[in-house]
Amino acid sequence: MLRAGIWNFGRFADATVKWDIALEPGNTQKAHHFFADGLVASKNTEHADAAWKFIKFMTSDSAAVNKRIEAGWSVPAVNDDAVMDAYYKQTPPESKKIVTEALDSLVLPPVGPKPEKWNELTGAVGEELDKAKLGSADAQTALDNAQKKVEQLLGN
Known part of the structure; x- marks a missing residue:
């Protein structure tokens, strides 16, 4: 099993093994990281109209959305069943709806x-x-050591 994100799908396009995806199991509660490709413009920009047109084009124009789907770039940020169906049908992985x-x-x-x-x-x-994970420390020791390192990095 490999823990990775959707940005890695393209790396496996020519894999000689059949592969698929699944959500990580949760012990007491499922939790999955969320990363987004965000587009923003400064509220102080001198080109607010142009920035808005660009953001709107990149996120909702069918040509841009389809290009992103073809490239396997990211999950389309649209509420359009036809667009999402095109995304889900781009395989592998077969279980793309899990994304x-x-x-x-x-x-x-x-x-x-x-x-x-x-x-x-x-x-x-x-x-x-x-x-x-590799057995050279028990879970509690690993967590305690991680906490110490984080506190050192944050200056606590």
Whole structure:
């Protein structure tokens, strides 16, 4: 099993094995990360009309949406059954609807007081969780060590 995101689907396009996707099981509660490709414009932009037209084009114009589907870029951000059906029919994976089912149990990545440390924080936690996963530490020790590293990085 590989834990990854939809941005990896293209990497497996020529795989010689049959593969599919599933939601991660939850022990007491399901929780799935949610990442979005956001388009924004500064409220102070001198080109508000142009920015709005671009954002509207990239997110709802059928040509742009279809191009994003063809490229496997991301889940279409539209409420259009025909568009979503086109997305779901693009296989593999066969169980592509699971991508949007994850939205029923989504959690947002934490945003803390030092977002510039995000990569260091996730690296520190991941390193400790890998120790538990690979059996070189028990889960509680790994969590305790991860907490210490996070507190050090945040200056607590």
